[in-house]
Structures are given as structure tokens and as C-alpha cells.
Amino acid sequence: MGIGRAPGHHGELLQGVFWDTLGEPRRGLVTLPISGSGTCAEFRPDLGTAPDALTVVPADRAKARRAAVLTLDLLGSALDTPVCGGLLRLTGDLPVGLGMGSSTSDIIAAVRAVADAFGVRMPASTVAALAVRAEQASDPLMLDDRPLLFAQREGRVLEVLGNALPPMVLLGCLTGAGRPVDTLRLPTVDTSWVEAYERLRRRLRRAVRTADLALLGAVSTESARLNQHLLPKEELPVLTEVARSSSAVGIQVAHSGNVAGVLFDPAAADLPHRLERCRTALARAGIAVTRVFHTSAARSRKDTPVVRPRR
The missing domain is CATH 3.30.230.10 (Ribosomal Protein S5; domain 2)
Structure with missing residues (x-):
């Protein structure tokens, strides 16, 4: 087996x-x-x-x-x-x-x-x-x-953007009532948007290499906004406002699905209060909360070669 x-x-x-x-x-x-x-x-x-x-x-x-x-x-x-x-x-x-x-x-x-x-x-x-x-x-x-x-x-x-993402705490939630999305039916992003995404790529690279969680949250939030023309999430304005009022660093979404999350700095002294305030606000807006996630440290898996097919 x-x-x-x-x-x-x-x-x-x-x-x-x-x-x-x-x-x-x-x-x-x-x-x-x-x-x-x-x-x-x-x-x-x-x-x-x-x-x-x-x-x-x-x-x-x-x-x-x-x-x-x-x-x-x-x-x-x-x-x-x-x-x-x-x-x-x-x-x-x-x-x-x-x-x-x-x-x-x-x-x-x-x-x-x-x-x-x-x-x-x-x-x-x-x-x-x-x-x-x-x-x-x-x-x-x-x-x-x-x-x-x-x-x-x-x-x-x-591109490898860096060694590891900065530590984050994520309060997960569902958009679109948690409906499944057929990813193969989604439109693809137009190549005319490449410069906008390249700017975000450069900012994300800097955020990773300097462990700037606020900058990372801004990039993730902007990517979620840009994705609205491919998979609109009607809850996005509420998510961004709840993130702001909860002193979060930003939001993130599944660009081809209906999970989303609010990103927090794990070093915040009043983190439990921020999470509870965010959870309450999302529930009040009718957005289902899933659970709190902690991002894992980078781990390395060394590959051993597979036997190659005969030529």
C-alpha cells in the first residue's frame, strides 16, 4: 500500500x-x-x-x-x-x-x-x-x-518572493453563502492588466523581504479588489470596512472561490479584542465566520529523484 x-x-x-x-x-x-x-x-x-x-x-x-x-x-x-x-x-x-x-x-x-x-x-x-x-x-x-x-x-x-511570509493571524469567513465555484468556467484576467499586477508583485516582494505585514495586507486587499471583475463578491465592501474598523492589516480572498479572510498582526497587544470585534461585525453583516488560522512557518521538503522514463 x-x-x-x-x-x-x-x-x-x-x-x-x-x-x-x-x-x-x-x-x-x-x-x-x-x-x-x-x-x-x-x-x-x-x-x-x-x-x-x-x-x-x-x-x-x-x-x-x-x-x-x-x-x-x-x-x-x-x-x-x-x-x-x-x-x-x-x-x-x-x-x-x-x-x-x-x-x-x-x-x-x-x-x-x-x-x-x-x-x-x-x-x-x-x-x-x-x-x-x-x-x-x-x-x-x-x-x-x-x-x-x-x-x-x-x-x-x-518567482520565489522570499524565504517566508511574515507571521499572520487570519479570521476566515465565507462569501457567496459558501457556494462552490466551477473554476474552469471563470473568465481569465486580461493581459492588458499586467502592469497593474506587476506593481503589486513588486510591493509584495518588498513586503515579504522586509516582513512588512501592513504592506502585505495592502497588496492582498488590492488584489481582492481587482478580482471583482472576474469573480465579484458583493460582501467585499463590508469586509474591507470591517477590517478597517477592527484594526486589521487587510483582507484576502480566494480569487476562484468563496472563502475569504481578515488579516491581523499576531504581535498586536489587543489581538483577542480585535478578533472578537471583527467576528461580531461579520456576523452582524450576515457573513459566516469559519475559524481562526495561524500561518505556518516555511518548511522545506527535499525531493528525491524519480526514476526517469526510458528514452
């Missing part, structure tokens, strides 16, 4: 269109990682069956199944021993369709579980490529927790 795990996130601090190193516009995002939530996958091979004879539980996780079959195809061309189908079981606590990376988490956990069943650990670049093939776009959850500008439709890093 193989085991694989993957974390989730709480939407994005920044998402838009940016220049790559060749001067080409690329769509990219910077996720807000959270600890403690994610997916665990177990893969039990059924020896002698075809690689596509694969059952997934829950049965509606078609993207994870697709990723598992793609992984078996890759391993089949790389290993001396034959691969087979089997049972893929997924468990986790990420809500589906809210913008917390549930499908990417499922896919990464599935890829890792299948590879683990055959004694292989995939490098992050291979996992990213498989994830994009399985779902057309991917969050950077196969990488470490450094703040990355990640091209989600290509599965590659555009």
Missing part, C-alpha cells in the same frame, strides 16, 4: 497576470498556506489488473483518479516491474469548490500515494506537471511554503 499527503490553502494573497523571464505575460498566483488541513490518500494495488482499472473513493473525485492513472502511465515507462490498477481512497477536511485547493490537494496526495506504492518519490516538478495535466490548472501545494509566484496553468514557479 502507498500513502500520500498534501496540504490545502486559504485562497490567495495575489492573483493576476505577470511578466515571465522572457517578457511574456503569464497568469500566476501567490497562495496563502495554512497548516493542519489537507488530503490523505491510500493506494492499494490490485496485482495483475490494467493500470486504468482503478477505483477511487469517494467516486466523484475524477481529477484525482485521472492523476493516479497518469502517474501509473509514467511509472510504467520508468520501472522494470509492471504497474497495475487498484483502489485509491481519499480522506480529508478541505471543502470542495470554495477555493482552498481541495482538488489540487486530492491530486497531489493521489500521485504521491501511487508512487509510494511502487517505492518511488516524485520530485515536485513532476508532480506539478501531472497535476496540470489532470486538472488544467494547479496550486503550488507540491512545493514548500515559501511565498511563490506560481504559473498555475503551466505548473512552474515564476
